Amino acid sequence: MIYVHHICFSDSILTDEVHTVKSRRNQAETVLYTLPCLALVALTIYLPFVLSGYYSLTQWNGIAREPMFIGLGNYAELLRGDGSFMRALVFTGKYTIVSMVALNALALALAVALVKDLKSRNVLRSVFFIPYILSMTIVGFIWQFIFSKGFDEFFKMTGFAFLNLSWLGDVKLVFYSVVFVGVWQAVGFYVVLYIAGLQSIPADIMEAAVMDGAHGLTKFFRITLPMITSSVVTCVLLSMINSLKVFDTILALTKGGPAGSTYSATLEIYREAFQNNNYGLGSAKSLVFFLIVLALTLFVLRAFRNREDAI
Amino acid sequence: MSQVIRRKRLGLIALEAVMIILALVYIYPIFLMFINSLKPFGEVVSNVIALPKNITIQNYVDVVQKMHYFQLFSNNVIITVIGVTGIIALSALAAYILDRRRMRYTKLAYLLIITPMLIPFQTFMITLLKVMTVAHLAGSTWGLGIQYWGFGVPMAVFIYFNFMNTIPREMDESALIDGATTFRTFRSIIFPMLKTITTTIVVLDVMWIWNDFLLPLLMVNGRTETKTLVLSAYTFVGQFNTQWHYAMTAMVLTVLPSIIIFIALQRNIVQGVVAGAIKG
Numbered sequence: 001m002i003y004v005h006h007i008c009f010s011d012s013i014l015t016d017e018v019h020t021v022k023s024r025r026n027q028a029e030t031v032l033y034t035l036p037c038l039a040l041v042a043l044t045i046y047l048p049f050v051l052s053g054y055y056s057l058t059q060w061n062g063i064a065r066e067p068m069f070i071g072l073g074n075y076a077e078l079l080r081g082d083g084s085f086m087r088a089l090v091f092t093g094k095y096t097i098v099s100m101v102a103l104n105a106l107a108l109a110l111a112v113a114l115v116k117d118l119k120s121r122n123v124l125r126s127v128f129f130i131p132y133i134l135s136m137t138i139v140g141f142i143w144q145f146i147f148s149k150g151f152d153e154f155f156k157m158t159g160f161a162f163l164n165l166s167w168l169g170d171v172k173l174v175f176y177s178v179v180f181v182g183v184w185q186a187v188g189f190y191v192v193l194y195i196a197g198l199q200s201i202p203a204d205i206m207e208a209a210v211m212d213g214a215h216g217l218t219k220f221f222r223i224t225l226p227m228i229t230s231s232v233v234t235c236v237l238l239s240m241i242n243s244l245k246v247f248d249t250i251l252a253l254t255k256g257g258p259a260g261s262t263y264s265a266t267l268e269i270y271r272e273a274f275q276n277n278n279y280g281l282g283s284a285k286s287l288v289f290f291l292i293v294l295a296l297t298l299f300v301l302r303a304f305r306n307r308e309d310a311i
Numbered sequence: 312m313s314q315v316i317r318r319k320r321l322g323l324i325a326l327e328a329v330m331i332i333l334a335l336v337y338i339y340p341i342f343l344m345f346i347n348s349l350k351p352f353g354e355v356v357s358n359v360i361a362l363p364k365n366i367t368i369q370n371y372v373d374v375v376q377k378m379h380y381f382q383l384f385s386n387n388v389i390i391t392v393i394g395v396t397g398i399i400a401l402s403a404l405a406a407y408i409l410d411r412r413r414m415r416y417t418k419l420a421y422l423l424i425i426t427p428m429l430i431p432f433q434t435f436m437i438t439l440l441k442v443m444t445v446a447h448l449a450g451s452t453w454g455l456g457i458q459y460w461g462f463g464v465p466m467a468v469f470i471y472f473n474f475m476n477t478i479p480r481e482m483d484e485s486a487l488i489d490g491a492t493t494f495r496t497f498r499s500i501i502f503p504m505l506k507t508i509t510t511t512i513v514v515l516d517v518m519w520i521w522n523d524f525l526l527p528l529l530m531v532n533g534r535t536e537t538k539t540l541v542l543s544a545y546t547f548v549g550q551f552n553t554q555w556h557y558a559m560t561a562m563v564l565t566v567l568p569s570i571i572i573f574i575a576l577q578r579n580i581v582q583g584v585v586a587g588a589i590k591g
Contacts, residue, residue, distance in 0.1 A: 044461025
C-alpha cells in the first residue's frame, strides 16, 4: 500500500487562528465519520476474537456462569485427546489441496475454451456460473438427492458400475463426492476470473507468438499462463482460503459422516462448541485453525511474490 | 490458406458441440430438482429422472404454506436490505475520509478496519454469539442486519479506499471552498461518482447475505418470525427427507429468487464478482 501524503487544504489565505479552529473541527469530523466502522468491527470481530483467546484457556460449558481457568489445558487436550481435531485438520488439508488443483485446472481449461469465438459462449459462461449463485446448503441437498436417488435410477438404466457405488456411505469414496460437489459449486467463479485475465492479454502478443511458431500447449504454457500470473495468484489464494473454510456443503451433504470421516475443521469447531457444549475447547480449536489459515495465506502470498520478483 | 481456415472453423464447431454437451450435463442437477418439484409424490418415488407425466403445482401450494414462505422471504429481504444499506453508507463515507485526510490516526484506523479480512468467521463465532446476545443483536432480523455491517465493512472499505484515488481531489476541494460541508460534498459529489464500485459491493454483499447460513444459524434459528430462507430450507429438507417432492419444492423456492435475479442482472453480477475478487 502506498501512502501519498497530502495536505487537505491549501490554507495560505487563512489566518493561523481560523486555521486551528478549522483543523480541530476537521479532526473531530475525521473521527466522527470513521468511528462507526471502527466500533462495528471492534464489536463484531475484535472483541469476540480476543474473548475466544481468553475462553480457550478455560473450561466452560456455556451454561455455568463462570468459566474455569485451566491455562493451556485445552491445547494439551488437542494434542493428546481423541484425535478428532487432528482428523478434521487432515481432512481439511486433503480437501483443500485436491479442491485447489481441481478447481484451478478445470476453471482454466473451461476459460480457455470460453474465450474462443463460440456462438453460444455467453450462454455457456452463464450456465457454468449459475451454481455459484446458489446457496451452498441447497447445493449440498441437490447432490445428496442425486447421489442417492438419481444414481440408482441411472444405474437401472445404464448398468454402469460406478453408479451403483455408495458415494456418500463409503468412508473412502465420500471424500471424492464432497470435493466434487464443492468444485461443481464454485468452478464458475474461477472461470469468470480466468476469462477476465485471458481477455486482458494484448492481442498482438498472441499474434506474435503464433508468428514465431508457438502452438497448442507450448503457446499455453510459455505465453498465455505467464501473461495471466495475477489471475492465477488471485484464484489460487481464494480457492485455498475458501476450501479451508468449507462448512455449508458438507453439513448438508453428509453432516460429517459416515463415521465422522468428512468433518472439516470448521464443522469440528462447530460441533465441539454447539453440540458438545465445550466452549473452551472449541475456542482453542478455533484459534489453532486461525493460525493455520493465517500462516498458509502469508506463505502463499510470499511464495508468489518471490516468484514474480524472479520473473 | 483457406484449408487452414476451414480446419480452424471445424475445430471451433467441434469445440462448441463438446462445450454444449458439457454445459447440459453440468446444469442437469438443477434441472432435475425443478422437474421433481413439479411431480406428485408417486411419480418421484417411482422414477426420479423421468419427466413429469402430470405437471402439478400442488407441491408449491403446500410448501409455501408449510414453510411460511412469504414470512421467510420478507425476513431475508429485511436482513439483506438493512445489512447492505449500512455497509455501503458507512464504508463509502469512512473510505472517503480515510483517503482524503492522511494522518497517523487515519492510517491506523484503516489498518484496524481492513485487517479482519484475514480472520475467518469460524474462529470467533463461539464467543460472537455471547457478545451479540449481551448486545441485544441476537434473535432478531434487524439485529442480524446490523451484525452484517461489522462483517461487511472491512472488505467494502478496502475496495472503496483503493478506488477513491481515481476521483480527482479538485472535485471535492472546489466544493469545500464553495462552502459545502464535508458530508454534503460526500453525498452530492463523491458518492454519485462511486457508482460502479458501489454496484460491485452491492452485488457481492447481496449474494453473501442472502445465501449465508452459519451466522443466521447461530443468531436467528429460534423462531419462524426471524428465520431466513436457507435456514428454513435446511430444517425443512431435514424433516421431509423421505418426502422428496416437498424437499425439492422447498429447495427450488429457496434458490428461485437468486436465479431470477441472476438472469435479469447477469452482466452486472459477473462484472461485480470479477471486480470484487481482483480488488479484494
